[in-house]
Amino acid sequence: MSTLTDQLAVPEARRRSPGPWRTAAADLSRNRSAVAAALVLLVVVTVALLAPLYADHIAHTNPFQSHVSGTTVVDGRTVPVLTPSSTGLGLGVTPIGPTWDFGHYFLGADNQGRDVMARLLYGGRTSLFIGVTAALLCCVVGTAVGVVAGYAGGVVDSVISRVLDVIWAFPVYLLAICLSVVLLTDGLSLGPVTVEAGSLWLPVVIIAAIYVPYVARPMRGQVLVLRNKEFIQASIGSGAPALRVMRREVLPNVLPTAIVFLPLMTALAMLTESALSFLSVGVQPPDASWGTIIEDGLGLLYTRPTVTIAPGLLIALTTAALNVLGDGVRDALDPSARLRGGV
Amino acid sequence: MPRTTRRTVLAAVTAALALTATACSSSDDSGSSDPTSTASGDAQSAAFQPAHKGGTLKLVAHAAAGSLDPQVNYTLQYWQLYQSMYDGLLAFKKTGGQESFTVVPDLAAAMPVVSDGGKTYTFTLRKGIKFSTGKAVTTDDVVASFQRIFKVSSPTAGTFYNGIVGADACLKTPASCTLAKGVVGDAAAGTVTVNLTAPDPEFTYKLAVPHASVLPKDSPAKDAGTTPLPTTGPYMAASYDPNRALKLVRNPYFKEWSRDAQPQAYADDVDYTFGQTVESEVTAVQNGSADWMFDPPPADRLNEIGTTYASQAHVNPLTAFWYVTLNVNSAPFNNKLARQAINWAVDRDAVVGLYGGKNLASPACTILPPGFPGHVDKCQYTKGGGATWSAPDLAKAKALVKESGTAGQEVGIVVSDDEVNKSIGQYLQSLLTQLGYKATLKPLSANIQFTYIQNTKNKVQLALTSWYQDYPAASDFLNVLLSCASYHPGSDSSINISGFCDKGIDARMQTALKTGQTDQKAADQQWATIDQDIMAQSPVVPVINPKIIDFTSKRVGNYRFSKQFYMLVGQLWVK
Numbered sequence: 018m019s020t021l022t023d024q025l026a027v028p029e030a031r032r033r034s035p036g037p038w039r040t041a042a043a044d045l046s047r048n049r050s051a052v053a054a055a056l057v058l059l060v061v062v063t064v065a066l067l068a069p070l071y072a073d074h075i076a077h078t079n080p081f082q083s084h085v086s087g088t089t090v091v092d093g094r095t096v097p098v099l100t101p102s103s104t105g106l107g108l109g110v111t112p113i114g115p116t117w118d119f120g121h122y123f124l125g126a127d128n129q130g131r132d133v134m135a136r137l138l139y140g141g142r143t144s145l146f147i148g149v150t151a152a153l154l155c156c157v158v159g160t161a162v163g164v165v166a167g168y169a170g171g172v173v174d175s176v177i178s179r180v181l182d183v184i185w186a187f188p189v190y191l192l193a194i195c196l197s198v199v200l201l202t203d204g205l206s207l208g209p210v211t212v213e214a215g216s217l218w219l220p221v222v223i224i225a226a227i228y229v230p231y232v233a234r235p236m237r238g239q240v241l242v243l244r245n246k247e248f249i250q251a252s253i254g255s256g257a258p259a260l261r262v263m264r265r266e267v268l269p270n271v272l273p274t275a276i277v278f279l280p281l282m283t284a285l286a287m288l289t290e291s292a293l294s295f296l297s298v299g300v301q302p303p304d305a306s307w308g309t310i311i312e313d314g315l316g317l318l319y320t321r322p323t324v325t326i327a328p329g330l331l332i333a334l335t336t337a338a339l340n341v342l343g344d345g346v347r348d349a350l351d352p353s354a355r356l357r358g359g360v
Numbered sequence: 361m362p363r364t365t366r367r368t369v370l371a372a373v374t375a376a377l378a379l380t381a382t383a384c385s386s387s388d389d390s391g392s393s394d395p396t397s398t399a400s401g402d403a404q405s406a407a408f409q410p411a412h413k414g415g416t417l418k419l420v421a422h423a424a425a426g427s428l429d430p431q432v433n434y435t436l437q438y439w440q441l442y443q444s445m446y447d448g449l450l451a452f453k454k455t456g457g458q459e460s461f462t463v464v465p466d467l468a469a470a471m472p473v474v475s476d477g478g479k480t481y482t483f484t485l486r487k488g489i490k491f492s493t494g495k496a497v498t499t500d501d502v503v504a505s506f507q508r509i510f511k512v513s514s515p516t517a518g519t520f521y522n523g524i525v526g527a528d529a530c531l532k533t534p535a536s537c538t539l540a541k542g543v544v545g546d547a548a549a550g551t552v553t554v555n556l557t558a559p560d561p562e563f564t565y566k567l568a569v570p571h572a573s574v575l576p577k578d579s580p581a582k583d584a585g586t587t588p589l590p591t592t593g594p595y596m597a598a599s600y601d602p603n604r605a606l607k608l609v610r611n612p613y614f615k616e617w618s619r620d621a622q623p624q625a626y627a628d629d630v631d632y633t634f635g636q637t638v639e640s641e642v643t644a645v646q647n648g649s650a651d652w653m654f655d656p657p658p659a660d661r662l663n664e665i666g667t668t669y670a671s672q673a674h675v676n677p678l679t680a681f682w683y684v685t686l687n688v689n690s691a692p693f694n695n696k697l698a699r700q701a702i703n704w705a706v707d708r709d710a711v712v713g714l715y716g717g718k719n720l721a722s723p724a725c726t727i728l729p730p731g732f733p734g735h736v737d738k739c740q741y742t743k744g745g746g747a748t749w750s751a752p753d754l755a756k757a758k759a760l761v762k763e764s765g766t767a768g769q770e771v772g773i774v775v776s777d778d779e780v781n782k783s784i785g786q787y788l789q790s791l792l793t794q795l796g797y798k799a800t801l802k803p804l805s806a807n808i809q810f811t812y813i814q815n816t817k818n819k820v821q822l823a824l825t826s827w828y829q830d831y832p833a834a835s836d837f838l839n840v841l842l843s844c845a846s847y848h849p850g851s852d853s854s855i856n857i858s859g860f861c862d863k864g865i866d867a868r869m870q871t872a873l874k875t876g877q878t879d880q881k882a883a884d885q886q887w888a889t890i891d892q893d894i895m896a897q898s899p900v901v902p903v904i905n906p907k908i909i910d911f912t913s914k915r916v917g918n919y920r921f922s923k924q925f926y927m928l929v930g931q932l933w934v935k
Contacts, residue, residue: 108665215800316660320663
């Protein structure tokens with residue numbers, strides 16, 4: 018006969034069972050594609066963070082300053098960074114191409130004579146910063162909006178849903194371009210929040226705002242289902258305030274979805290930032306982002322394609338890695354995926 | 361004028377240009393230095409070669425240039441075409457070199473008889489000239505065409521033609537414009553008399569531009585838009601769709617009356633198609649599916665064009681300058697030292713490089729371009745001094761910024777958003793940052809940038825823009841761009857973008873205009889001094905004098921370049 022203590026004791030097997038987060042982390046770590054993607058991202062982030070170190074101590078260059086009349090030494094010879102054509106009619110000026118020497122112009126120069134490698138690293142910082150912060154902001158706001166709309170229902174839900182519908186009704190890039198064009202002139206001032214016209218926070222806010230419906234709507238749908246569950250009803254029935262129910266009961270249950278969204282939204286935000294910067298309405302010169310570098314290289318496609326190809330490849334690599342990682346996170350956090358034979 | 365932008369901006373300049381005295385007849389090339397042309401352009405009109413007549417000339421451009429109405433359109437793109445389509449009483453000589461600045465009689469049988477102290481011009485109309493409809497050109501058509509300038513509110517009605525007696529009333533109520541005492545036709549005598557309120561030494565130039573084209577008297581009193589108007593020249597427009605193409609065919613009633621004014625054209629048809637990207641325009645010319653491209657070739661194709669296709673590329677200097685405007689009425693450039701600092705700091709060679717290299721542009725030191733009346737080689741802002749620009753003096757510029765106490769101030773740079781303008785803007789931003797300013801770059805669409813930077817309400821501190829001559833007179837740069845009369849706060853038509861207004865210099869401009877009525881050489885010397893004195897105050901920073909590159913297909917022959925209206929389309933042959 019077992020004692021009460023024995024009866025109350027947690028079975029050994031259950032005590033050893035890890036929580037859902039640990040299970041998800043373990044699942045994720047067994048997903049080779051996701052791990053590879055995470056490693057790629059780690060390398061990209063680390064290299065981007067080392068941009069000042071590279072520019073100041075290795076390439077010895079200021080990537081934000083024009084070096085139109087600058088010179089460099091290649092194979093012991095001093096050569097101009099921008100070389101005027103000396104053949105035929107002598108038309109055009111061509112920036113120095115890749116030297117494949119990390120000490121200077123590893124990937125060549127752009128039309129301002131700036132070191133493309135140094136700008137690529139700084140551009141990575143900018144693109145990652147905007148991508149991650151915009152995605153975070155979007156997920157936080159989108160989750161909050163979705164939870165409130167789904168939980169409150171009624172008029173609140175209707176108003177929020179219609180606002181989201183209106184935002185969703187616009188083609189996303191068109192909306193982003195319109196907002197950017199307007200806000201780039203005078204910046205953004207919303208009550209106590211002021212964002213200056215040239216600030217990197219401006220594309221962050223714009224990108225986050227246009228993608229809020231992408232997060233909020235599925236969140237709302239999930240909360241609508243959750244709201245009728247017994248444990249939520251029990252919590253409401255016990256007299257818990259709405260805010261507490263949302264925070265304690267609803268949010269933890271929708272959090273995995275938000276986490277799944279995060280890498281995917283980061284990829285989407287980075288692509289959007291690149292597109293806006295390419296169109297001159299994102300990151301403003303002399304700041305660099307991968308999008309602005311592609312734009313800088315557009316006029317050099319025939320002569321110096323590396324200026325465009327390098328940031329293009331990095332955007333493709335990073336967004337692909339984020340998507341693969343996002344899929345891995347989704348598989349790890351979604352039990353039904355496991356039931357379907359996922360990892 | 362900006363190269364491709366419609367010039368609706370000069371409406372302000374008027375009075376100053378029309379103020380002065382006595383006689384003038386034809387243009388005078390005196391005072392200009394030798395052109396620095398690197399290529400084509402004969403000085404003499406060659407005889408017509410019938411063996412080359414025929415074929416279709418295929419032109420391409422990224423976009424059309426709007427209305428086809430010669431009294432409305434104000435773009436170089438179509439002014440170039442109008443040379444083989446429309447005629448005025450006078451015309452710029454259709455030839456190459458400096459001689460292309462010469463005004464010759466066109467529909468008029470001879471240069472006008474000038475009387476009444478330079479206020480009356482009497483023209484005798486040539487006989488036997490017909491419009492493309494078959495109707496003969498009459499004095500009534502000439503009178504009606506002058507009236508139509510005002511009725512259609514031609515962009516230069518208030519600037520070029522406001523000196524005609526009765527023009528004031530026409531400007532106020534265009535619909536009822538008669539110019540009854542201003543332009544008087546005598547059908548019996550075949551003469552047209554133009555009366556001015558005051559002598560205008562540049563009036564013959566103004567009669568030789570397309571806005572003074574003679575059109576049938578029954579032409580609509582409004583912008584004809586895409587509807588072609590009858591022509592007198594060798595070509596007439598058969599169809600025009602600004603989204604697709606413009607087709608020119610031979611005017612069946614054209615007979616060459618003056619090889620200098622309106623020579624016979626070679627190609628039977630001209631097909632001008634729109635909508636291609638500039639990159640594909642280059643490829644089209646390279647593979648012969650187009651004969652000429654209007655747009656400047658992109659930077660990354662220049663080397664290829666200059667080497668593999670060198671024989672098909674024609675480079676010619678333009679009487680134009682690209683310049684930076686400094687707002688003299690707002691900080692930091694209301695401080696002369698700060699303005700001078702920018703002039704000392706700008707590396708013209710760097711800008712030349714960004715424009716396409718030394719064979720496509722040259723450093724500029726003065727407002728008047730080389731080869732232009734009044735230009736004198738003298739460079740106030742070059743390291744070590746000298747007649748021409750050699751190098752920037754950054755140390756001096758930094759010292760001036762420090763002395764001015766303007767370091768740390770914010771400066772907005774407004775440029776057009778095309779590749780070349782934007783790259784020069786980025787360079788300027790970098791330079792201003794080096795000088796200690798907090799510089800921001802604002803690229804705007806070329807469609808709005810030119811009007812945006814003129815309006816003082818937009819508080820533009822520094823802008824990059826350009827000016828291409830209307831006609832070969834120093835006043836077209838100095839008086840138009842920097843006189844008090846050209847400064848109109850709060851207006852989109854304030855071509856004096858810097859807001860520079862010096863009463864003393866203004867008075868000297870008027871004196872130079874008056875001197876020009878009797879002694880052009882002396883006047884040009886006065887303009888040269890005025891140029892230097894304005895530069896001493898540094899309201900603008902001349903950066904480059906551009907050149908133009910015409911890229912033609914292998915089959916194109918007889919390339920000729922007029923300094924006034926550029927490549928002579930009608931003189932190209934394709935057979």
